[in-house]
Amino acid sequence: MQPPAGQPPVTAPAVEMRGIDKRFGTVHANRAVDLTVAKGHIHGLIGENGAGKSTLMSILYGFYTADAGDIVIDGRKVAIAESRDAIAAGIEMVHQHFMLVDPMTVLENVILGVEGGALLRRHVPKARADLKRISAEYGLDVDPDAVVGELPVGAQQRVEILKALYRGAEILILDEPTGVLTPQEATDLFRVLAALRAQGKTVILVTHKLREIMAITDRVSVMRAGQMVGHRHTAETSREELGELMIGRKLATRLDKAPAKIGAVALQVRDLSVRDAMGVQRVKDVGFSIRAGEIVGIAGVSGNGQTELMEALAGMRRFEAGSVTIGATTISAGRPAMADELRRLGMAHVPEDRLRTGMVPAFAARESAILGYQDDPAYARGPLLDWPGIERYTLGLMEKYEVKPPIPRLRGSLFSGGNQQKLIMAREMERDPAVLLVGQPTRGVDIGGIDFIHRRLLAMRDRGKAILLVSVELDEILRLSDRILVMFDGRLVGELLPEHADERQLGLLMAGAA
């Protein structure tokens, strides 16, 4: 049934993966996965974390070799053992984290690896002309002489796409491309993808956001637990159906949010300024308050000072100026407090970087379950730690917060992202703090886990706790917050109520354009 080599049929799909199988030890990451992507289409690939979509795309791009199965590109069977083979077959990948050299210009980045000889002199003018043509053709508007490190994130992503096209990509894989973009930048990206489709290029969009799938794709394939569970024409499916396919059961109904019962001010921040480790001022004269019983959301494109603000509030970073009052205690540059003291004052913190900060991946779950509270007498028996007691406590947390598998002695790194996050949430929330700082609570968490975490946060708010939520997911901010603060370039540039905020307005504020 193989078409003769050299004469592919005109109707051959751009990509056909047949019976792809891949194991990592006992983990069966891909089981007999089939994927067919029609030429000139935008094809969505969705699934929860760990569903196997990254593995599948890594096999297509040559990071991994499949244990079994065939890859057919444009009707021709190809062996892809490394990325070079994939590139030769016209496949390019735009990674979630850009592979760009910051101090170099756009043009230099684009020709990197395909300089065409030892001397640049002859090649560069031609490359410049090519780049201009490609930019115009696909509406990828970037100045070739701009330094990449100085470009906004959205423009950097356009450079990545330009780079792929310059190298002759016919099939473009985009891995979670909107994670770092403002809504406006995402809209721009979709326009570019539509232009690519119009020119006959094939795009595979890997994402966990149903909204993007519905907005831009022609067809969509859904993965769950290493298997392909469905292929759909986007026009003939719905978010609900796709969500059910992804998680294998019906999605929970929408969150019901009770009206906030606002109490007294629990956390008061005044004129706070913070510098990072390099001495750059990241937080500039920020002031706000959070009252008991409300969730205050901080929206912003990542890298605008939210991280440093949270770290300063949590006692992980010294203030440059300003003060923070929690309860009856005021913290300032002259009167710093470390995280342990703040915890005693009733503050808990779910950090945005759970693997490096919120837990110790090499530790057993029961060890990470007391991180930050290790000096609590409840966990000690005489001078020694009460490990049997800690283990029982951890098991209790795991059962209450549905952490799977509920094995307190299992190493933290062996839990999935969502379960790691639930364990950290459990640790911080079960102490019943007056103030809870939460950073990116659902990053890398699957849909079922997101819903669970959101409900827990709302329940805590309804118990009269003050919650500060930092997230780059606008949906999350809009869903949970009682008030929204927008952060741009280290400053608070706006305050809105979620019922009055729309994504466009928020996006403009986040981009510093309003």
Place this chain on the structure above:
Amino acid sequence: MSGTALRLPWWADYILLPLLNLLLALLATGVVVVLTGENPLDAVTTMVNGAFGSGEGIGYTLYYATDMIFTGLAVAVAFHCGLFNIGAEGQAYVAGLGVALVCLYLDFLPFWMILPLAIAGGALFGAGYAAIPGWLQAKRGSHIVITTIMANFIAYSLMEFLLVNVLIKPGQMSPETRFFAPNAVLPKMDAMLGAIGIAVAQTPLNLSFVVALACIVLVWLLIWHTRWGYSLRVVGASPRAAVYAGIAPSGRIVQSMLLSGALAGGVALNEVMGAQGKLLINFPSGYGFTGIAVALMGRNHPLGVLIAAILFGALYQGGAELTFDMPAISPYLVVALQGLVILFTGGLATMLRPALARVLRVGPRGA
């Protein structure tokens, strides 16, 4: 889904794998032995007999092991705080001064008072000497590997100066102190066991072996069962997580180096107050460095350190017998064997893991 974190049953990780690595080292040495024209099986038999075949052999093996328990624990404790202390040699050397000062100048006291003072003196001097690199790391960011290895050289010079110019027994050529008074010397194991009616061969094995065993238990309790040990391991595994948890990494860095140096000081107890009964030049004779291999092979666990220290003690003692009985085998070959053991059990410790995992049919455990 990183796919590389193979999980083995604990016995495979902690017993089978080190044994296989040891076997590889022996095989590699066997090849060299064959090249020298000797029979490698005879060589192994001679070594094993030399180390464990007689009461005297066992005594010497454990005497060497005592030094390596102390230095192995010293390296392991620092390692749990994320620090690679390669200065146990110098710390042990300076600790010798602390032990000797007590034994030389407080020998009017009875033994039961001198013993704790000498232990404290050694620990204090060792800890003090380790505190300098610790403080430099914590406050100035000077890398501990660089500073501890430099400190070794300073320790050599300092001790040579003191022994040659200050502490030397007047009227002799060799730079050593006078012998300590009998009440300032640790009792030998043969004397102690003889007192309760058990006859064992006369060897340098002494009371400090018991101190070393006690240190194994104490370090185990400290690292895994106290808040302090917990915070130490957090700092070692993830300094950011430590800051998040309200633990100041700089404090733990200095404290772990203090403990590390104090443990290294145990070598002085065994050598100066135990085996020699005097302070002499170069008494740590490389045990500080062997301690690195012992800690590596013992996976920084006190029990592993004990087993690895006994293994290395056996290599020292059996190796000495080997060169004595088989003159074609030079002492350098014994050093080479020790080097190969370090290479296979330390540097290539996980080389066989994937193959072993395949054989045992266990893979990563997904959550």
